Amino acid sequence: MTMWGLFLLNLLPIGILLALSRKNAVPFLTSSLLHPYFFLALILLLYNIDFLVLGAGQSATRLSEMSASIPVRDVWYAFAVFSALQAALVAGILLAGAVHVPNRAVVGGGIRAARVVGAMLVVVSVAVTFGSLALGVSFLSLDVTHQNFYRENQALWLVKSLCNPAMALYVLSSGKWRHSDFLVLAGAVAVATLGGSRSSVLFASAIAGMKFALLGWRIRQSWTLVAIPALGAILLVLRFYLREQWRYGSIVDFVAAQGGVVGTFFSTAEVSMADAFTMAYIYSDDIAVFPFQGFLFAASLLIPRSFWPGKPISPSGSFTDALSPTRWEITRSELTVTGFGDMLLEFGLVGALIACALFAFVWGYLVKKSAKAIHSVYQRFVFVALYWSVYSFVRGDMGNLGGLLWPFVLVYVIWRIAAYFIKDRVVRGSH
Incomplete structure (x- = not known):
């Protein structure tokens, strides 16, 4: 065969x-x-x-x-x-x-605590990340610097890792769309991107899609004809600026060196x-x-x-x-x-x-x-x-699976502890 x-x-x-x-x-x-x-x-x-x-x-x-x-x-x-x-x-x-x-x-509850904890963790992640001069330096250098930076600063790695689960908790805790949902989404993507992660764009896109579904939007299959190429373009741009900018003069030179757009995904690493x-x-x-x-x-x-x-x-x-x-x-x-x-x-x-x-x-x-x-x-x-x-x-x-699940577990524990002290208001349709 x-x-x-x-x-x-x-x-x-x-x-x-x-x-x-x-x-x-x-x-x-x-x-x-x-x-x-x-x-x-x-x-x-x-x-x-x-x-x-x-x-x-x-x-x-x-x-x-x-x-x-x-x-x-x-x-x-x-x-x-x-x-x-x-x-x-x-x-x-x-x-x-x-x-x-x-x-x-399943008994509901914890909605207010989810909003408070989710927002708090994302804000802390954004503040710590952008407040780190060392991270700003690593952002302008090689990709391995991103990885080494977080290996040498495990506390910052933990803060960054909690950001995506916290963002998901915040955005999906309510069946209404608020401007703060967009801000939390953007903040989480910024933190992960500055940390050298591009898959965060896929994660944020999935959370946004689930939010729209929670609002009752009908996501049609034809949308994938636009969504998948758009996500591919975003990942390509992030790859160039986060990992390849030091090697090539422009993104056009980078794409040409890989044999075209398709080659940047399937003819390289x-x-x-x-x-x-x-x-x-x-x-x-x-x-x-x-x-x-x-x-x-x-x-x-x-x-x-x-x-x-x-x-x-x-x-x-x-x-x-x-x-x-x-x-x-x-x-x-x-x-x-x-x-x-x-x-x-x-x-x-x-x-x-x-x-x-x-x-x-x-x-x-x-x-x-x-x-x-x-x-x-x-x-x-x-x-x-x-x-x-x-x-x-x-x-x-x-190992990557563990790196994903542990932050979810930690965010969950923080959320449930907070829910013990932060009670929900009784509002019709809050679930």
Whole structure:
């Protein structure tokens, strides 16, 4: 079977996810385009397209700082393994869908506390970020400076990480649109962008879409013809100004050097999911990763390494250390191995199939359970965490997933403590 054959075969599980997104409606979402299954289908489609582009290339990896070659034959083998893992992932979601989840009423409340805590955390994040002269310096230099800056200033990293969950909590806590919602959205995007993150634009776009759905807007599928290219253009501009400006005289020169607009996404390290997985597949014996390393790293993420010097690094860190030791030694910045590559390195092929199916089963069950009682701020907040967690897993690894979930947990704890002291006013239709 050719690369195209595998690609066409992989459209079947992607199509299943699209069908599930339409079948499993979420009460407060007015369009299947905002469903987590649709989002996962879109990510997997990009992953598959990236494999096609990699297989059609000149056998050189596009991962930055790596000069190793990837024979086309090995790309096909890696694509076949990825296809099996993708099928296991979708199978886990199908199994979760077969489990009965009873409808249950969720007690509302905490709306005023959600607004207060959400706004407070975003304002603090904006003030701390823009008040840091060191961050202003890093913003004008290389991308690795952003990463090192936050590694060396963990308190600031924590403040920045709380910003997106706080923004989601604030914006989705009310069924009305206020000018402050836009200000909080813009503030969160600014904080994350100055920290070198471009995925924050995708996150903010998803939250804005959910807000419009909460207001009763009908989001039509034709809007994707405008929304996806627009988001791509924004990500391209952010990539140039945050990471590539020092190399090229203008954004036009940058795009031309990549072979055009499409090349900036699929002919460089911009997507690189297929490259990372293929390299993990080829060099799995040379990469020192032990079973459950990613889970242990994610669980212990908030423990400072000064208290636990032997704390494991993430699987992506081990991946980078093995294949790009100079980059790892100097910058400590990771080349993400993707969730599929993480599972393959930790558990081998058979174990990865089981791990992907189990992850998808748990995730799919929680999505289904959350959607059953979405008419409370709590359930919307949980729903957002589940929505974005699948991106963190597929695009990153278990370490990235932990980096996403811990801030959500901390914001939730702060919110519930605040709700004990800040009571809601009794207003008709406040939910």
